[in-house]
């Protein structure tokens with residue numbers, strides 16, 4: 001009886017709402033959304049209104065990692081400095097603190113997260129908090145807590161408040177039984193890491209909430225991301241960032257993956273632009289809620305040779321880390337991303353030579369990681 005009453009209330013509420021004219025609004029944004037954790041409990045479901053989608057107020061969780069600060073910069077250029085709030089559980093460096101709104105937010109604290117969303121009138125949520133692949137294998141319970149319990153909090157809050165929510169997945173959501181060269185959008189997903197398992201869980205939960213509650217869930221499976229001014233957070237693809245700093249600083253790098261380990265990779269500018277593009281894509285252009293995106297694939301040997309074209313003295317030796325190598329050997333070697341290209345016009349700009357040139361241009365002696373963090 002209670003459920004019937006609440007559903008009737010939700011239908012009445014949806015009828016009272018004005019029709020949305022903005023193109024691309026999801027059912028969530030247009031008011032047929034119900035949240036699992038509270039709306040069914042007290043009938044007070046809230047919904048985004050249409051103008052919030054044109055002028056979103058955005059919260060980025062886990063924003064002090066490799067990707068968050070760059071994304072905040074891009075989104076602030078597009079939507080205004082004060083409309084993008086970075087959050088994390090760590091203290092931001094001064095340059096980040098002074099560049100726009102920053103707030104403490106632990107995704108495991110549901111009540112605090114909810115207060116932040118309500119008090120700041122958040123309409124889009126970019127969920128970047130995570131424990132990455134290599135760190136996750138060293139601390140499975142932390143990875144379960146952050147990547148699974150934390151995700152549940154995010155999805156419930158997003159559904160409750162009618163938010164558009166972006167959750168990145170990864171090449172790590174595939175495993176040794178997936179086709180690896182290339183890996184299609186839809187295929188067997190049996191990852192062998194807690195990171196991968198938690199990301200498959202995130203994809204499926206987000207898609208379930210979309211169908212069950214109308215949540216505007218959007219997800220991209222990122223390749224390994226390569227960035228000049230932010231450190232990677234403990235993943236299997238970290239070598240592809242570290243090699244540049246070693247090349248410029250000492251001319252010597254010890255690689256923890258075998259020289260022939262081929263993995264899909266992407267320059268950060270392409271990754272962040274893809275994220276903005278999927279966030280802005282009209283809902284009716286999306287035939288899926290989870291997309292592969294691809295740019296390039298290379299081995300440590302390919303990367304070394306490309307860097308040596310500009311820094312011929314670079315020397316690389318190999319000291320394989322068995323944990324990272326086993327992970328890399330179970331991941332895609334190349335990624336198939338035709339659905340993203342077809343549905344919302346995804347197109348990468350950086351292949352290996354352009355990426356190497358951009359990285360070495362950014363990593364000048366006056367612009368080292370140590371100074372950025």
Ligand SMILES: NC(=O)c1ccc[n+]([C@@H]2O[C@H](COP(=O)([O-])OP(=O)(O)OC[C@H]3O[C@@H](n4cnc5c(N)ncnc54)[C@H](O)[C@@H]3O)[C@@H](O)[C@H]2O)c1
Pocket residue numbers: 061062063064065066067068087088089090105106107108127128129130131132146150168169170171221222223224225226231232233234235237
């Ligand atoms: N960087 C990549 O190569 C890559 C590739 C594929 C997918 N991704 C995904 O993109 C997202 C961002 O990646 P990243 O490289 O910036 O990660 P990162 O590891 O560099 O940063 C993650 C951030 O999450 C924060 N965090 C940890 N526990 C938290 C908690 N309880 N509450 C709030 N924040 C918490 C950390 O402090 C950290 O700043 C992640 O979801 C990751 O899985 C990244």
Ligand SMILES: C[C@@H](O)[C@H](N)C(=O)O
Pocket residue numbers: 132133134169170171172195222223224225234235236237238
């Ligand atoms: C690929 C990605 O998810 C991350 N860089 C990791 O290696 O864990």
